[in-house]
Structures are given as C-alpha cells and as structure tokens.
Amino acid sequence: MTAPRTRVQRRPVHGVVLLDKPLGLSSNDALQKVKWLLRAEKAGHTGTLDPLATGVLPLCFGAATKFSALQLDAPKTYRAIARLGQTTTTADAEGAVLQERAVDAAQLTADNLATVAARFTGAIRQIPPMYSALKKDGKALYEYARAGETIERPARDIFIYGLKIAKTQDESAQPAIEIEVTCSKGTYIRTLAEDIGQALGCGAHLRSLRRTETGGLGLAQCVTLAQLEALEGDARLAHVLPADHLLQGHTPITLGAEDAARFLTGLRRRGPWADADAVAVYADQPRALLGVGHIHAGELIPDRLLSPLEIQQILEGMSRPS
Template sequence: MSKPRRPKRPIDGVLLLDKPQGMTSNQILQWVKHRYQAEKAGHTGSLDPLATGVLPICLGEATKYSHYLLEADKSYRTRLRFGQRTNTSDADGEVVEERPVPVITPESLEQVLARFRGDIMQIPSMFSALKQDGRPLYELARAGIEVAREARPVTIFSLTLDALEPPFAELTVCCSKGTYIRNLVEDIGEAIGCGAHVVELRRLSAGPFDLTQAVTPAEIELLEPQGFAALDALLLPPWSGLADWPRVELSESSAYYLRHGNPVRASGLPSEGSVLIFQVEAGCEEFLGIGFVDDDGMLAPKRLLKSSY
C-alpha cells in the first residue's frame, strides 16, 4: 500500500542555500522542496556536483523572478591544478593528458591572468548544461558525442591570485552570467603551457546574495523539528534578488487599477526600465510585483504576484 502524499504548501520566498559538494543543483532543489512541502520551486543557475556555495532556491511566487537572477553577475573562489587536463575540466573527470609544469611564479602567472580580464570569448564545455536540440550537452558528452559549440562573449570583472603553491593555485573570479570557471581555468592552463583543471570551486555570490546570508542543509535539518514556522523564517522575500532595482510605492487606489492591467501614474519613476512595486498604506507595505515605465511615462504591470490580484 502506497503512502499518502504529503500536502503541498503555497509558500513564497527565496532560500539562500550553501550548496554542499556531491549533489547536483536539481537534487538539492528537490531536497528543499520536500522539506518545505512547497507546491513550486526552482533554482537560479546550476552548480556542478563538485561545486559548493551560494545557490538561491526560489519557492512559489519567487520563481516568477528567478530568471533575473540567472542574468546576475557572480563570483567564485577556485583551486586549480596545473599539469593535468581532464575530460570534464574538473576533478570529477578522467585525466586525459599530463604535461610537465614549468616554473610558475606569482609574477609570471599574473602576466597570464591579465590576458583573461575584461571581455573575452569562451567556448562552453561539453559538460555544461547548455542544450543542443533539447538535450543538455553533458548528456551528449556522457554518451560519447561531441558537437560544435560557438564561442560566447563573457566578462571577467576581476581575476585575483590568492595563493600559488605549484602545481596548485587559488583564484577569485568576479564574472558575468554564462561564465564557466572550469573553461577559464583550462584556458589559463593552456596559456601557461601545461594544461589545468578545477580541483575545488565555491560560489561566493550571485547578484545581491553572498555566503554571509546562506544556510546549510545541516542547519535546515536542525530546525525541522520546530516546524514550518522555523523553516519559513529562513526565507527571504520573493523580490530580494532584485533588491537593487528602483522601488515605486503606490496607494491602494492606484494599486487597484494596476492589478487590473491598467498603467498608472506614480511618483519617483525612473525615465525607463523595470521597477519593484509596493502598495504602501498606513505604514504597511505589500510587494505587488514588477512593472515597467511605458512610452507615456506611466507605470505598467509586467509580472505581478498572484496574491496581488
């Protein structure tokens, strides 16, 4: 006899998780969804099983804004090994080539790193989550199939050498969306002349979120016996990933018309672009969703929460 299904909850918010090593992003997503009994959940950008660190999990209405976090800049700390190339460009793969490591000094490595700062072109790994004809590249790679990939522009805002103990080095990278750190490491290894792969990778930040705000699965398990109130207290607001966006406050009457799809006049609007919308009345505020400034300079709805209708 099968067990009865656990009832799902319409819980909304962002859980900022410190992802552990050894789990895929989808595995940890399902783990969180189960513990919160959430009706709906999604993550904002995959981390490899090898990687740890900042992984925002969006629950309920927060999933409406998850794709904006996919577009956000991110930062990482990585430990790499020179002299070995693997088929996945990280330590989870098989070593496919070994070469002698030349003498590497902080000065000589810094000269190489300088070539990778700023706008660069990067060819995505076959072990990335990019899709070809609907299938992730890593599925094709595991089946022994390799397909052509076009180089894509990415931006390395900063690339800092933190430690050097050949054949190992540690780097901190701040980069634009779509940057693959293992590809960057492999390219740096080729520029040195001996190849390289990622040994450790930790995401330090994603958009406005950083590790100081993150909780671990162990911390969540400790709170579970206290019930959903304790777990829900860990959640950030659905709009927290967009905290740096302009904010617009509406009265109850203006919010009523906006909820029904009508552009409204509002003070403090930027000249263009998207904004966060709050209804503020008698000192209380309610997040309604996001809107944009239309051609007439009015605030129009773009993506509102269900609860705001």
C-alpha cells in the same frame, strides 16, 4: 507488508531560501529536499550549480518563482582551485587525465599571474565544454562526449568583471592556482581554469568550485541543508526571506490604494518618476510587494505581477505568530 507512505500536506510558501548547497548534490535534488522540509506547494531554483560545486543557490517558493530569471541573468562570483600541470577530459576532477606537463615556477610569480588575469578580464570569447548541458540537435553535448564524439561549438561572448589568480596547492599538495572571478551569465569556470592553465604553459583542471555570491546575495545570508533539517516544522520558515530579496538593484516605487489596485490589473500608471529599467512596486497600506516593472517617460509599466491571492497569503504569513 509495506506500510503506506504518509502524504505530505503541502501549503503556500512565498519567498526565497538562500541555500549553501552541499558538495555532491544536484541543484534540483537540493531544491526538492528543501521543498519537502518546508512542505511548499511551488518551487524553483535560479540556475544550476554542478554537483561538485558548493555555495549560494537561491531557491524560490511561490510568488518568488516569478523573479527567478532575474537571478539567472545576474553576475556571479566564484572561488575555485585548479590543479596545474594536468588536463582532463572534462576539465575537472571527474575526468580522465589527458596530458601531464611540468609546471614552471617562473610562470607563477605574482606579476605574471596578474598579467595572465588581465588577459582574461573584460569581454572575452569562450568555447563551451563538451561536458555541458548545452543542446545540439535536441541532444545534450555531454551525451555526445560520453559516446566519444566531439561536436564543433561556436565561441560565446561572456564578460569577466573581475579576476584574481594566486599561487596555491590543491588537496594533494600539488601545484595549483586559486581563482576568484566575478562573471556574466554563461561563463564556464572549468573552461576558464583550463584556458588559464594553457596560458601558463602547463595546463590545468578544476579541483573545487564554490559560488560566493549571485546578484548581490552572498554566503553570509545562506543556510545549510543540515541547519534546516535540524529545525522543527514551522521554525524552518524563519529562513524563508521575502521575495524582494531577489530584487537587488531595483528602484522601489510605492503606490497608493487606487493606483496599486489598477497596477495589479496590468494597467500603466503615470507619476513623477524618472526613467528606470527595473523597479519593485509596493502598495502603501498595507505594505506589500505587487510586482516589478519599468518606467518610461513618466509611465510605470508592469512586467511581472503577483496575484491578489499571493499577496493575501504573504500578508497572512507576516501577521502569523512566529
């Protein structure tokens, strides 16, 4: 006879866990594991990392889920290894080999790699890969690709803020390049690696990918799944950072009690503030995040607000003995 499953008693958890996502795990699987470990009621992530990618994955809980889109739109930095001389159906190590070509060592000098990097820096256009979750007529492109169909994809505008390319070898000691790139939302690193390989005259495909930063949040602040699993119960909550860790670059504004109460109801407030597109708004006493907004012509305008219950639960959690 099968024993009945123990039902996990959920609780309100508010904040963000910066997870160093392990290899082979989908972003949603990673989220669900951490949600279970924390016994959290509400959770979401800030954009997916492929199962073959590792690195910084901000996981949002409770009130922090209201700010997850800010990280989705933020610039991201990756470190990748691409094998040269070989292209695949998926532009990465999972696909079947399409073509093999010789690698010309003369193309891999530091000067030439810098020249190629310059070609792919700044505003560029990129054709999304067939093996992607983009939709066409309600169906993901990878579904068409698995059925042997190729769908015409319009090029998309992306921005490469910084790109470095260096000669290296992959895990099998084959000729490869190391790519370090900071890019805009919507950039496919697989496609970038493939395009760089084409520019080098030999083709390439991605062998490994690691996200090292997203929106100012880096690996140094991350915790691994193994580290969380090794902790007991409430000790895991020490790795839940305040929600305003997602508000990197926001201008902080502090309101007195009366203005804070009115702001929380969605009312605009006037004050001696300079125009700002993104502000993080706090109550003075007790110090508490109220939400985010923007300032125009001296007027503070709410965009996303925490609820009074969320604020109360956050303050109670701060006062609880660790």
